[in-house]
Amino acid sequence: MTGSREDRSHDVARVVQAITGLPRPLLLVFDCDGVLAPLTDHADDSVLLAGVSDDLTRLSLVDDVTVAILSGRSLEGLAQFHFGDSIVVAGSYGGERRGAEIDALGSDEERLLAELDSIAVEAVGAAGPGAWVERKPTSVVIHVREAEPALGAAAIAAARTRQARLHGHECHEGSNVLELMARPADKGRGLTALRSEFRPVATVYVGDDVPDEDAFAVLDVGDVSIKVGAGSTVATHRLPDAGAVADALRRLAAGLAAPSGDIRSEQR
Template structure:
């Protein structure tokens, strides 16, 4: 497996010298390859072992920060303590949600998205603790686009947060994001440096907050505020292995 690019190796080596280091990553598309059916997602070979090895080093905290519900993230990632888990795009920590959930609004959104999906072959709805997501990955392009248009039109009546991702539109009754979640972890742990890896539009809220010796790594194609880029989850495993070796050495 080829190692990280030279500029990224240099940035990771500098980050590894931080007294308190936070290493955080998205799950789908970053640690796990994107799959047609979300429940089938699993970490890339070696990903969980690399995360666990990092988490066992002194002064290092490892976290997964995902759009998935916390229970799903725990099940599919296989991650256990000391790895920290944050679900629902930063809203769902292991000690609960940051704010009260508007359950009536959540049910209204879920019902409307279900109606849209039932009329659009290949479009599916994922219920989440603080909202719902409309997936169009398995729909014909014209069918998926029309379903998204209907969902956006319906959302004009909802005081909900919309987040567009890769072939998915998510609706949350809590107004937060991954960037705020990573900042909360940084503040709680008093980490001087953050290394964050992510592949989706929602991960840009983290990249936008990084500075100083922090290291942002975009996985895959697309515009990004991250200073570094790698190709796929296999390359992410190589990044994690390099960071562990740099820290341990």
């Protein structure tokens, strides 16, 4: 998404105004890649933009404000960002929570995951160099962002066809990725669980990809949903990129956060 500096500043100002006007208790929920960290070809290379970690922590220490990360990444994959202990971290679309054990896979789920893994391995082989499989506790993810585009697209399409013959799982497609889940989960259910736990009066969700639409869809009229980047969406607001999100966080932290000490002690 492109635009002038004036357009970008206006977008950020509108989002900040919408959030600061919400009643409390307030739940602020963010996807990670593409939102707090610019997208990269390989997930291991992703880093938070400057200032984002500190601003998230400042906001998480404000009375009646809960800050959460809700990502498709596993908790292991999210660990590289070192989110502060005062921030709620949920991985695998909410299927994993930092500080909590997940239920072990049942025998049927284990068999299903093995079949899904086989599909993923075959897809990566067909996509060729640059494609790889990410393995999570309850799912496998086919990544083709670094593969030759035509081969990657064909491999994803073939994997989608193969998985359709199985039952009891879910399939989620994002930007150059396909996730095959032996234990179904999505960001709509993940966000609903967070809201049930923290019982906010208002909720904000910020996301950039197709799976985030499930989260946008469960929000109410009085909530704020923010789509980052281009593409169709049901979100009520839009920001052009992760840099604009960082700008909004900086303004929110300055406006909402009470003065505090050296927040570096709050970081993991």
